[in-house]
Amino acid sequence: MVAYVEEPPTLDEALGTENRKQWHEGWQLEVDSLIQNKTWVLTQLPAGREPIGCRWLFKCKDDGRFKARLVAKGYSQKEGMDYNEMFAPVARFNSLRTLLALVCENNWEPDGMNVKTAFLHSELDEMVFMDIPEGLYTETSTLEAGEAMVYRLVKSIYGLKQSSWAWYGRINKFFLDHGFQRSEQAHSVYIHRFFKLIILLYVDDLVIMAPSMEDVLWIQTLLQEEFEITDLGPLTTFLGMEIRRN
Numbered sequence: 001m002v003a004y005v006e007e008p009p010t011l012d013e014a015l016g017t018e019n020r021k022q023w024h025e026g027w028q029l030e031v032d033s034l035i036q037n038k039t040w041v042l043t044q045l046p047a048g049r050e051p052i053g054c055r056w057l058f059k060c061k062d063d064g065r066f067k068a069r070l071v072a073k074g075y076s077q078k079e080g081m082d083y084n085e086m087f088a089p090v091a092r093f094n095s096l097r098t099l100l101a102l103v104c105e106n107n108w109e110p111d112g113m114n115v116k117t118a119f120l121h122s123e124l125d126e127m128v129f130m131d132i133p134e135g136l137y138t139e140t141s142t143l144e145a146g147e148a149m150v151y152r153l154v155k156s157i158y159g160l161k162q163s164s165w166a167w168y169g170r171i172n173k174f175f176l177d178h179g180f181q182r183s184e185q186a187h188s189v190y191i192h193r194f195f196k197l198i199i200l201l202y203v204d205d206l207v208i209m210a211p212s213m214e215d216v217l218w219i220q221t222l223l224q225e226e227f228e229i230t231d232l233g234p235l236t237t238f239l240g241m242e243i244r245r246n
Contacts, residue, residue, distance in 0.1 A: 005060040022066040037120040040151035072159035091188040112232035118204035122166035
């Protein structure tokens with residue numbers, strides 16, 4: 001059992017706790033991922049535009065990992081200016097229960113996967129400007145004084161109103177390109193009839209169900225070639241549910 005760890009509200013407070021080393025490592029991993037994915041470009045704020053805010057969100061996972069995530073304050077976005085569409089690929093519990101019943105009846109293999117920083121894999125169509133996050137202010141030190149510098153987001157990040165929509169478009173195209181069909185009854189369920197694979201999508205979490213581990217490994221390999229993936233192994237928990245099989 002993991003001991004309770006207080007989750008700090010800011011980077012400054014995180015670096016002032018007894019777990020400062022772990023929080024800093026988690027924060028640095030997130031920063032590295034944002035930079036490697038070329039999430040933004042530093043630019044001067046155009047006249048007449050207001051940048052949206054952002055904050056670091058810190059969380060200690062059930063497995064003991066210290067995670068940091070940059071979250072945009074999307075509530076300040078304006079429809080028609082810096083976002084147009086909103087949608088989240090969230091599977092229904094009825095879909096999950098039905099698929100788990102199929103797993104039991106057919107003795108299939110259920111496996112869990114997570115797409116790391118999923119939203120960073122999708123590009124934005126809109127012009128979105130964001131304040132420079134806490135801890136990254138030094139990037140502006142060589143610029144002329146008095147300029148209002150911000151980040152123009154190239155990739156979507158958590159918290160933006162259109163992030164889930166952009167990610168869904170990206171992962172939906174991936175599945176269709178590799179022979180999957182989207183269920184007409186559940187927009188977050190994909191079926192590959194040749195390999196008899198079924199995938200349930202819940203934002204950035206995937207539940208893969210197949211007759212054999214060879215079939216699971218086939219889609220895992222394709223996913224790992226396209227995205228940064230964490231293999232969670234045989235499904236034991238999902239959306240607060242504990243799953244056991246004998």
